[in-house]
Amino acid sequence: MDAKAAVVWPGRRTWAVESVELDPPRQGEVLVRVEAAGLCHSDAHLASGGYAGLRRPMVGGHEGAGVVEAVGPGVTLVEEGDHVVFAFMPACGVCTDCAGGRQHLCELGAGVAEGFAIADGTARRRARGAELGSFCFVGSFATRTVVHERSVVRFEPSLPMESVCLLGCAGVTGWGAAVNTAAVRTGDTAVIVGVGGIGAMALLGARYAGAAQVWAVDPVPGKRAAAIELGADGTAASMAELLPELRDETRGRLADQVVLCMGSGDSSAMADAMALLGKQGRAVVVNVHGDTEHEVRMSLRDMQSYEKQLVGCLAGSWSPREGLRTLLDLYGRGRIPLDRLVTARYPLDRIQDGFADQAAGKNVRGVVLP
Structure with missing residues (x-):
C-alpha cells in the first residue's frame, strides 16, 4: 500500500x-x-x-x-x-x-x-x-x-x-528520569534543565514524587513561564545564574537532583550541573550528545568528597509498557x-x-x- x-x-x-x-x-x-x-x-x-x-x-x-x-x-x-x-x-x-x-x-x-x-x-x-x-x-x-x-x-x-x-517518549523518558533514574523523594530539591517536552514531564514527575522545591533552567523566557505554570518554584536562564539563588533558598544544601533535559547536550555545561548538587546529589543525563563528544571537564575532587553521582538515562529507566500504562492512568484521571x-x-x-x-x-x- x-x-x-x-x-x-x-x-x-x-x-x-x-x-x-x-x-x-x-x-x-x-x-x-x-x-x-x-x-x-x-x-x-x-x-x-x-x-x-x-x-x-x-x-x-x-x-x-x-x-x-x-x-x-x-x-x-x-x-x-x-x-x-x-x-x-x-x-x-x-x-x-x-x-x-x-x-x-x-x-x-x-x-x-x-x-x-x-x-x-x-x-x-x-x-x-x-x-x-x-x-x-x-x-x-x-x-x-x-x-x-x-x-x-x-x-x-x-x-x-x-x-x-x-x-x-517525552512522557516515559521525562517522568521516568525524575522518578526512577534521579529517584526524587519527598522533601528533595530538584533542578530540571531544559523545558521542552521531556523537561516538562520531568518537572511534573518531580513534583508528583513529592519534591519540596523544583527549579527549572531554560534560556527561553516563554519556557521559563511555562515551567512556572506547570508548578516550578522558580526559574533561571542558566545553571550558573541559578547557583547563588539555589544556595540561598536551600541554606547551602543545594540540589538533590539535577536532570539534564536540554535539546542537545553540552559537555561544557557538566561542571555547572555538578556544582548545583549537594552531598550525594545525582545528575542525570537525559539529553542527546553529539557522536564526537568524548570529553567532560568538572571537579573530580568535588565529586569524590561529596559523593556526587553522574548517571545516564534511557527511556526513563522504565519498562515501556509499565511506564505507558502508569502515565495513561494518571492522565485519564486528570493527574497530569x-x-x-x-x-x-x-x-x-x-x-x-x-x-x-x-x-x-x-x-x-x-x-x-x-
Whole structure:
C-alpha cells in the first residue's frame, strides 16, 4: 500500500515528505494509521546528521499515537480498531535484561541502527527504489506505519491522540528520569534543565514524587513561564545564574537532583550541573550528545568528597509498557496536565516548520497531525 512519510536521506539535513510503499503486517505486526506524532529533539538530531551509526534513508518519528487498522498472524496484544500509543523501546520480556527488570534495555533494541522490522530484520518501507528504516522501529512521521505489537500499548478512545502521543517518549523518558533514574523523594530539591517536552514531564514527575522545591533552567523566557505554570518554584536562564539563588533558598544544601533535559547536550555545561548538587546529589543525563563528544571537564575532587553521582538515562529507566500504562492512568484521571504541553500543531507537509520552531524555542512540544 502507499503512505506518505517524512524521510531522512543520505547527505540531506532536511525532511523529505514523500510517498512510500508500505508492506502489510507480517507475523506479530500491526498496521497503524497515525493520528498524531510528537516532535522530539532526537528526531532533529537524526535529521541534522547525528546518530552516525544509523542507516539512511530512514522514516523519522518515534513518538506518536494512532488506530490499529490491521493485525498480522499471531498478534494477541491489540486488535483492529484499538487506539494505541507507540513505545519507542520494545520489550520482549524474556531476554536477560528484561528478566532482570531492565526492559528499557531489551535486546530487541540491538537492531535499532538499521531500523528494520524486529521480527525478521527486513524492511517494511521503500521509496525511490531504496529500502527505508524506521526510527526506533516506529517511523511515526507518516500517515501509516507497520510496527511490532511490542511497540504499541492500547489506551481508551476517550483520550485525545495529540496529547497521548507525547507519552511514548517525552512522557516515559521525562517522568521516568525524575522518578526512577534521579529517584526524587519527598522533601528533595530538584533542578530540571531544559523545558521542552521531556523537561516538562520531568518537572511534573518531580513534583508528583513529592519534591519540596523544583527549579527549572531554560534560556527561553516563554519556557521559563511555562515551567512556572506547570508548578516550578522558580526559574533561571542558566545553571550558573541559578547557583547563588539555589544556595540561598536551600541554606547551602543545594540540589538533590539535577536532570539534564536540554535539546542537545553540552559537555561544557557538566561542571555547572555538578556544582548545583549537594552531598550525594545525582545528575542525570537525559539529553542527546553529539557522536564526537568524548570529553567532560568538572571537579573530580568535588565529586569524590561529596559523593556526587553522574548517571545516564534511557527511556526513563522504565519498562515501556509499565511506564505507558502508569502515565495513561494518571492522565485519564486528570493527574497530569498533558494537554498544556502541546503548544503547536503542524500538518505532515510542514514538519520542517515544526522543527524550525522547536530550534527557535517557540514550543514546549509541537505535534504533527498527519
